[in-house]
Amino acid sequence: EAGVTQSPTHLIKTRGQQATLRCSPISGHTSVYWYQQALGLGLQFLLWYDEGEERNRGNFPPRFSGRQFPNYSSELNVNALELEDSALYLCASSTGTGPQNTGELFFGEGSRLTVL
């Protein structure tokens, strides 16, 4: 069974540009989470989507946005890139919040965004 897949693996942008990162969850998983892992800052929660709806977002500015598609894949968009947006962006999926929820997140290997 395929795990969580993310693309691209690496992305280089310049300040002010927009970046789009993509994530495909494990088959059967309805929840997708996005985390930012910047150097020295640990994993910071960005966004949570479940069944196509945004369920929660972390303490990030509105230029961080995303969506979840009917097939449960997800996009993270970062507008007006700033140097400090350089980080590893990790996507994770889970079975959702229903009775089948195990709470466990399954992570992809991440997309490394570099902003010059």
Place this chain on the structure above:
Amino acid sequence: AQSVTQPDIHITVSEGASLELRCNYSYGATPYLFWYVQSPGQGLQLLLKYFSGDTLVQGIKGFEAEFKRSQSSFNLRKPSVHWSDAAEYFCAVGAAELVFGAGTILRVKS
């Protein structure tokens, strides 16, 4: 508010020695607790999790963790460390989106 504290940023142990990584949490209800491991440039892999029941949980790669409600702790242990255990370890708490600690970098010396 939920929070996780991993007080040790770096730990160095000798190969074959025992290991304990500390984790303290703050959570409003009965917590779901997790330990994840991250090798350089990789995503996170789940080592073990605690939902309820037996407070000593076994995980993969010979790791175990003990939930102590009175101390709000969920420390990770391994009786004998291997060089391949060198990585960064994250404790996490939550029931949907997880809150992660800052991580502990484990170095193993031969």
